[in-house]
Amino acid sequence: xxxxxxxxxxxxxxxxxxxxxxxxxxxxxxxxxxxxxxxxxxxxxxxxxxxxxxxxxxxxxxxxxxxxxxxxxxxxxxxxxxxxxxxxxxxxxxxxxxxxxxxxxxxxxxxxxxxxxxxxxxxxxxxxxxxxxxxxxxxxxxxxxxxxxxxxxxxxxxxxxxxxxxxxxxxxxxxxxxxxxxxxxxxxxxxxxxxxxxxxxxxxxxxxxxxxxxxxxxxxxxxxxxxxxxxxxxxxxxxxxxxxxxxxxxxxxxxxxxxxxxxxxxxxxxxxxxxxxxxxxxxxxxxxxxxxxxxxxxxxxxxxxxxxxxxxxxxxxxxxxxxxxxxxxxxxxxxxxxxxxxxxxxxxxxxxxxxxxxxxxxxxxxxxxxxxxxxxxxxxxxxxxxxxxxxxxxxxxxxxxxxxxxxxxxxxxxxxxxxxxxxxxxxxxxxxxxxxxxxxxxxxxxxxxxxxxxxxxxxxxxxxxxxxxxxxxxxxxxxxxxxxxxxxxxxxxxxxxxxxxxxxxxxxxxxxxxxxxxxxxxxxxxxxxxxxxxxxxxxxxxxx
Numbered sequence: 001x002x003x004x005x006x007x008x009x010x011x012x013x014x015x016x017x018x019x020x021x022x023x024x025x026x027x028x029x030x031x032x033x034x035x036x037x038x039x040x041x042x043x044x045x046x047x048x049x050x051x052x053x054x055x056x057x058x059x060x061x062x063x064x065x066x067x068x069x070x071x072x073x074x075x076x077x078x079x080x081x082x083x084x085x086x087x088x089x090x091x092x093x094x095x096x097x098x099x100x101x102x103x104x105x106x107x108x109x110x111x112x113x114x115x116x117x118x119x120x121x122x123x124x125x126x127x128x129x130x131x132x133x134x135x136x137x138x139x140x141x142x143x144x145x146x147x148x149x150x151x152x153x154x155x156x157x158x159x160x161x162x163x164x165x166x167x168x169x170x171x172x173x174x175x176x177x178x179x180x181x182x183x184x185x186x187x188x189x190x191x192x193x194x195x196x197x198x199x200x201x202x203x204x205x206x207x208x209x210x211x212x213x214x215x216x217x218x219x220x221x222x223x224x225x226x227x228x229x230x231x232x233x234x235x236x237x238x239x240x241x242x243x244x245x246x247x248x249x250x251x252x253x254x255x256x257x258x259x260x261x262x263x264x265x266x267x268x269x270x271x272x273x274x275x276x277x278x279x280x281x282x283x284x285x286x287x288x289x290x291x292x293x294x295x296x297x298x299x300x301x302x303x304x305x306x307x308x309x310x311x312x313x314x315x316x317x318x319x320x321x322x323x324x325x326x327x328x329x330x331x332x333x334x335x336x337x338x339x340x341x342x343x344x345x346x347x348x349x350x351x352x353x354x355x356x357x358x359x360x361x362x363x364x365x366x367x368x369x370x371x372x373x374x375x376x377x378x379x380x381x382x383x384x385x386x387x388x389x390x391x392x393x394x395x396x397x398x399x400x401x402x403x404x405x406x407x408x409x410x411x412x413x414x415x416x417x418x419x420x421x422x423x424x425x426x427x428x429x430x431x432x433x434x435x436x437x438x439x440x441x442x443x444x445x446x447x448x449x450x451x452x453x454x455x456x457x458x459x460x461x462x463x464x465x466x467x468x469x470x471x472x473x474x475x476x477x478x479x480x481x482x483x484x485x486x487x488x489x490x491x492x493x494x495x496x497x498x499x500x501x502x503x504x505x506x507x508x509x510x511x512x513x514x515x516x517x518x519x520x521x522x523x524x525x526x527x528x529x530x531x532x533x534x535x536x537x538x539x540x541x542x543x544x
Contacts, residue, residue: 037107037108038111040112046101047105047199050102054092057093060092063091064237067217068217071405071408073090105203109199116193116196117193120190123186124186127170128170128181128182131501132514135513136512138516139515139517139524140515140524140525141513141515142512143510143511143512144511144543145509146508146510146539147508148540148541149508149541151178151509153539154511154535155171155180155502157538158500161534162531165184165531167184168183168184169181169182176503176504177501177502178502179500179501181497182497182500183495183498185493185494185495186495187489187493188490188494189490190486191488191489191490191491191493193486194485194486195486198480198486199479201475202479205475205479206476209470209472209475210470211241212239212471214469215237215466215468216467217236217467218464220254221254221331221460221461221462222255222256223254223255224331225252225253226251226253226254227250228248228252230244230247248283248304249283250282250283250302251281251282252279252465253279254278254279254462256277256454257462257463258275259272259274259276259380259461260273260276261379276292277292277294277463278291279291279292279299281299281301283301293306293307293463303469304467307465307467308464309466310336310464311464312335312343313334313365313385313460314332314333314461314462315345315363315385315446315460316446317331317387317445317446318444318447319349319445320442321352321353321442327349327351327352327442329447331449331462332346332347334363339380340365340378341365342364342377343362344361344362346358347361348409350398356393356394357391357392357437358391358396359409359444360390360409360411361426362387362388363386363459364376364384365381365459366380382457382459386428386429387430388427389426390422392411395413396409396410396414397410418437418438427444429444431446431447431449431458494519494524496515496518497515498528499512499513500531511532513528515527515528515531
């Protein structure tokens with residue numbers, strides 16, 4: 001394309017040499033990182049990270065709530081467990097990385113909420129804005145002609161109508177025009193602030209309340225007591241600020257444990273329909289009272305919630321040593337391994353002479369023989385109880401002061417005399433039967449407890465209780481309700497402004513109605529149309 005004859009090219013700009021961006025400096029970088037940290041986007045990302053970081057806590061047993069599960073995980077996965085422990089996956093909610101995300105989210109939310117709260121308080125004190133000159137340019141608009149009414153009466157009627165509808169109103173007067181400006185929907189931002197403030201409340205409640213919280217587990221056999229002192233717990237997980245003196249003094253006795261099983265329906269045979277622990281509670285300064293603990297129905301005792309979390313059988317075993325003395329007698333809780341309560345148990349006889357005795361065995365509530373010849377249990381109730389034991393002699397390793405789990409037996413250095421590779425078949429006993437150990441080492445008796453059992457069964461049962469105290473639970477509930485309420489208000493309350501203008505004409509006045517939304521508001525046009533219709537009815541005129 002040819003250029004005009006009088007065209008002149010502009011001279012090229014001179015190169016700008018030595019132009020450098022100013023350095024932010026330490027203060028500038030700190031300000032930049034603070035703005036990034038306190039942005040709403042960062043807060044949402046941190047909230048998502050916190051949710052993701054909590055997932056391992058539900059996949060891997062935690063020391064705070066299931067210490068026995070951690071021990072079992074080490075036994076089942078000896079190579080993987082130390083690696084997971086290095087990443088603090090057995091203590092997720094107390095780990096360094098989870099605490100870092102938690103604290104960053106806390107700081108981010110505070111940095112978001114404080115400036116927004118100040119801005120919102122200022123906005124609440126600011127009157128509605130002036131009426132735009134041309135309402136017809138707004139997204140929602142209506143107009144009509146009205147005869148027989150004055151502009152002043154029309155605007156006063158509109159002001160009254162809008163105030164009753166929850167709007168903040170302000171009247172403006174301009175040459176030949178009267179208008180009322182109204183706005184509402186500040187509850188939307190109030191809801192957002194309540195949501196974020198309540199979220200901070202949840203974090204604070206969990207953080208501080210968790211320091212005073214504690215929970216402990218105890219296995220109690222029928223007829224046996226549990227005293228609420230630290231040494232009587234099987235496992236105990238205290239918060240950082242726990243004081244042993246804060247444990248309320250009470251005693252709980254398991255009178256009876258009842259398990260109901262479905263036996264009418266063949267397809268559901270063996271299905272447990274109900275578990276109930278009948279207990280007697282002795283509180284300090286109060287008469288004893290009876291209570292029932294069911295699954296998901298804890299019993300409150302002196303501010304503590306006692307949950308039923310497990311159950312099983314506790315065969316009563318008596319062991320005599322080579323001298324005929326009773327070296328051990330009592331119920332032994334066996335840990336269930338399947339739904340039919342095939343259970344594993346450990347018996348340690350430290351007082352046996354001349355050598356200590358250790359036994360590892362299985363209990364089958366309803367014994368059945370598989371095609372391979374091995375025993376199994378085909379029902380969880382007591383139909384044909386059988387106890388099998390392998391017996392070891394030697395040092396149990398309890399005299400050196402090293403803590404040992406009552407649910408495991410270290411057979412290193414011990415001699416197997418019954419079962420396994422000993423050449424002697426494992427012991428098989430039914431209630432009331434005894435077995436003489438090889439070499440005159442003593443006897444093992446599976447005691448029939450029909451007379452001592454509260455329900456006449458030959459084998460006692462045990463219940464596993466979880467005693468829980470969390471002073472933050474009430475506050476967390478309150479803040480959670482506020483979070484939900486604030487979220488609902490922030491999502492569903494529209495923020496809108498509406499205007500009504502009355503313009504004097506030769507034969508009456510012209511009424512204009514308009515609305516403007518802040519954000520998405522699909523109901524805006526309907527709201528403006530409804531306002532125009534109600535206003536016309538109040539004035540006694542017909543919309544054109």
